Amino acid sequence: MHDDVVASFVDGMGAASASSGILSQQQGRIFALLFLTDGPLSLDEIAAALDQSKSNVSIHVRVLVDWHLVKRRSVPGSRRDHYEAATDFFRAFQEIFERRFRWTVRQVLDVVGETQRAVDETSSGQDARFGRERLAALGNFFGMIDAGIGAFVRGEPFPAQKLAAVIPLASRRTRR
Amino acid sequence: MHDDVVASFVDGMGAASASSGILSQQQGRIFALLFLTDGPLSLDEIAAALDQSKSNVSIHVRVLVDWHLVKRRSVPGSRRDHYEAATDFFRAFQEIFERRFRWTVRQVLDVVGETQRAVDETSSGQDARFGRERLAALGNFFGMIDAGIGAFVRGEPFPAQKLAAVIPLASRRTRR
DNA sequence: CAGAACGTTGAAAATATTCTAAACGTTCTG
DNA sequence: CAGAACGTTTAGAATATTTTCAACGTTCTG
Structure with a gap:
């Protein structure tokens, strides 16, 4: 060659x-x-x-x-x-998905969790409702991503529809 | 908040x-x-x-x-x-998969294709057999990835097993 | 139509990343 | 055991990327 x-x-x-x-x-x-x-x-x-x-x-x-x-x-x-x-490319891809993508996803989940805890401590009841909804939506979505990566790494089919279904949420309210 | x-x-x-x-x-x-x-x-x-x-x-x-x-x-x-x-995170993810990941995958497929053509032109018969096998394996794998991304973007399940099945190989031969 | 309020652009400064060459520590060889 | 042959580390040079500030062009306002 x-x-x-x-x-x-x-x-x-x-x-x-x-x-x-x-x-x-x-x-x-x-x-x-x-x-x-x-x-x-x-x-x-x-x-x-x-x-x-x-x-x-x-x-x-x-x-x-x-x-x-x-x-x-x-x-x-x-x-x-x-x-x-x-x-064995598949093995390498598993490694990349598991260690790189999933690690990033977990970072997001951690941040969301910490923020939810902080919100619960600093504001009570209604006044942070919007934020709580959004954090919950974000957490759900990335939770699904995490599960999806897990499925992929184990060689199972990736449930893309579930992802599409999770989100639409936390509607906006006007302010000022 | x-x-x-x-x-x-x-x-x-x-x-x-x-x-x-x-x-x-x-x-x-x-x-x-x-x-x-x-x-x-x-x-x-x-x-x-x-x-x-x-x-x-x-x-x-x-x-x-x-x-x-x-x-x-x-x-x-x-x-x-x-x-x-x-x-709509899913929409954003579709965009990212389609335009970023898939674009990278296509780059690889292009390079593989061009290289295959170059090999055919410059060397005949047996002497580049090893390279040809490898290029074919790489092309197949990334072809599957491309199809997988396409499926994901369309909301279909991602066929991870197919990926795992494609590869094993192009075995090594000793040299020198 | 003059001037203010915008978002964008371009050049330079600040910062981060990548690369090299030399120094180092280890392991092998005679 | 002396020296050569390694792979790795480190400090600095080379490059790329990111960020700012000032200038610009356009659109609105009075």
Whole structure:
């Protein structure tokens, strides 16, 4: 497979990764290189192929390993760490959904919960009704998202309709 | 509803947004403020509440409107633009999936397609077999993702199992 | 029609992120 | 055990992103 074909794949995947919000451009490029290479590559080989410093490649490779997108392999006869692309994309996607998206969703749920508690402490009865309704709606929606991600990670169908059904809420009242 | 309760919700949602990969911290803060405010706010009111310059708020609000997370409302008796939070989160999520995630997925599919074409032109028969297999596997997987997003956007259940089934592979052969 | 009230734009400042090169600590080799 | 071969860390340089302030163009008001 010709070098410039690989190079253009590498850069294309780098661009796609950069706009994904999950991997950086260089992470995408490293993965792409490993993906089209038949056999594991060392840090130095990757660095040379991608024109990057070894230290930088070291850092990015670690992220890829952490997402289960790349596997570290020991190569007999060499002291260097070698890496190859993982082929179980679904596993990697599970990891990303579970650890990245779900973590963000949980952050929202935490904030909502804390705010609800704060509202209960500082204002009584009617005066914060609007806020309470909105917080409840937000919590419900993200609760469904959380459940949806959970279902996806376990390989179950994602119940999109439920999501659509949850929301319409907390109507606006005029003020001033 | 007390100001410091709102402030802490605003900052919490800002933090969650910053780690989402979709909205920036300020975008999250603006949305949070509007979400807990009963009635529309002007650019100046938002800027004052969040301690941001009006020009910056103008830019971020535009993004939120673009994602259908915030609606522009004309308020009788005022020349200013006013904004309020949208409550149909599902609509916003559809927008995000369709325009952001799907766009990234399509980028990958394009790169794969172009690379496949390049391989066919530059190398014949066996010598690029490994690369061809891998490209095909990647294309299949992302094709499924694309279909899955399409299903989600249309409100249909997301077929996670199909995803899990597609992949295993393009096995590795030793080299050197 | 003059001036004020807007939202937006563009250039520069502030800040955050990414990358490199050198230093370091460890593990292997002879 | 001395030195080479590694991967990682760190401090600073290079780049990108975010934010502000001032200028601008338009729309309303008197």
